[in-house]
Amino acid sequence: DKGEYRHFMLKEIHEQPKVVQRTLEGRLGDGQVMVEAFGPQAAELFAKVKNIQIVACGTSFHAGMIARYWLEELAGIPCQVEVASEFRYRKVMVQPDSLFVTISQSGETADTLAALRNARNMGYLASLAICNVAISSLVRESDLTLLTLAGPEIGVASTKAFTTQLVALMLLTLALGQVRGSLAVDKERQLVEELRRLPARLGEALAVNAAIEQLAEYFADKNNTLFLGRGAQYPVAMEGALKLKEISYIHAEAYPAGELKHGPLALVDSDMPVVTVAPSNELVEKLKSNLQEVRARGGELIVFADGRAGIENGEGTRLVNMPHIIDALAPILYTIPLQLLSYHVAVFKGTDVDQPRNLAKSVTVE
Numbered sequence: 001d002k003g004e005y006r007h008f009m010l011k012e013i014h015e016q017p018k019v020v021q022r023t024l025e026g027r028l029g030d031g032q033v034m035v036e037a038f039g040p041q042a043a044e045l046f047a048k049v050k051n052i053q054i055v056a057c058g059t060s061f062h063a064g065m066i067a068r069y070w071l072e073e074l075a076g077i078p079c080q081v082e083v084a085s086e087f088r089y090r091k092v093m094v095q096p097d098s099l100f101v102t103i104s105q106s107g108e109t110a111d112t113l114a115a116l117r118n119a120r121n122m123g124y125l126a127s128l129a130i131c132n133v134a135i136s137s138l139v140r141e142s143d144l145t146l147l148t149l150a151g152p153e154i155g156v157a158s159t160k161a162f163t164t165q166l167v168a169l170m171l172l173t174l175a176l177g178q179v180r181g182s183l184a185v186d187k188e189r190q191l192v193e194e195l196r197r198l199p200a201r202l203g204e205a206l207a208v209n210a211a212i213e214q215l216a217e218y219f220a221d222k223n224n225t226l227f228l229g230r231g232a233q234y235p236v237a238m239e240g241a242l243k244l245k246e247i248s249y250i251h252a253e254a255y256p257a258g259e260l261k262h263g264p265l266a267l268v269d270s271d272m273p274v275v276t277v278a279p280s281n282e283l284v285e286k287l288k289s290n291l292q293e294v295r296a297r298g299g300e301l302i303v304f305a306d307g308r309a310g311i312e313n314g315e316g317t318r319l320v321n322m323p324h325i326i327d328a329l330a331p332i333l334y335t336i337p338l339q340l341l342s343y344h345v346a347v348f349k350g351t352d353v354d355q356p357r358n359l360a361k362s363v364t365v366e
């Protein structure tokens with residue numbers, strides 16, 4: 001039931017504060033993540049983990065790419081991330097003491113399942129599934145599971161499954177950092193407090209809806225768009241580009257902003273909007289100089305940033321103001337405006353938002 005919403009996708013976007021809350025519930029203790037949330041054997045197992053291999057498809061793959069930044073920076077664990085369709089068909093050199101992590105909304109994606117089945121004979125310590133469906137092949141066949149509690153996701157374009165996956169992956173990062181002693185106790189406490197505040201912050205981010213709706217018309221006649229981000233915001237940009245492609249049928253490509261000069265700058269003109277996620281962090285000054293390069297070539301910018309980033313609305317720059325959030329959680333918050341952007345552009349173009357052409361909700365064949 002779509003309730004008051006015109007599409008399931010919009011309903012699911014608005015459910016995010018609630019389902020993020022639910023995904024956190026019972027998993028946070030006093031200043032710490034509860035490692036038991038990953039199963040009774042998790043503590044002993046996590047203590048041995050020296051490497052992580054993440055495998056997933058589509059949006060779930062983007063969640064894995066963001067987790068890599070977290071796992072390496074916060075928990076100090078080397079991490080590799082790969083799409084399942086590639087992983088399953090290549091000769092993989094497995095690092096000793098590696099944990100194999102799959103991410104999937106449905107738990108039935110053919111390539112992800114096949115990768116898991118291959119991994120069984122490859123010498124991994126154990127497998128962990130981050131999945132939204134409790135009764136699924138992926139959960140059944142994995143050693144450990146952490147469920148995302150997003151509830152059924154009907155829209156083919158994944159929204160609330162993605163943000164709850166990110167929450168689950170942050171819990172994994174904290175749990176591994178805690179057990180291995182590689183994350184400072186104070187840092188974990190701070191992140192746990194910020195996670196508790198996250199549902200409210202997501203609610204604030206949803207308030208940008210009206211501002212974004214006004215941008216939709218500008219995009220509707222465009223054929224190409226570029227999405228830029230740096231650091232963990234690069235996969236956020238990839239996810240934003242995927243959403244726009246899927247439901248509005250506008251070609252969208254994501255680039256790490258530092259790569260602009262290595263090719264994509266040649267495409268920039270006033271007909272190609274450049275969408276940028278720019279939370280204030282240590283990379284924002286570099287990002288701003290990338291944006292100047294775009295402006296110098298007549299490119300039109302759509303920037304999502306908080307007040308501290310020092311980016312201003314003006315000629316050729318449409319700024320959408322975001323609430324400020326601790327950098328580690330910014331990828332979760334900045335996903336929201338990109339979901340809303342693709343949604344409103346699709347509605348403006350009159351496409352079938354919940355059931356885009358040629359796509360299935362769950363890809364159970366190769």
Ligand code: M6R
Binds near residue numbers: 058059112246
């Ligand atoms: O169910 P899964 O998370 O394994 O699905 C993976 C992809 O098929 C899925 O994320 C797809 O990319 C979505 N349509 C993205 O919106």
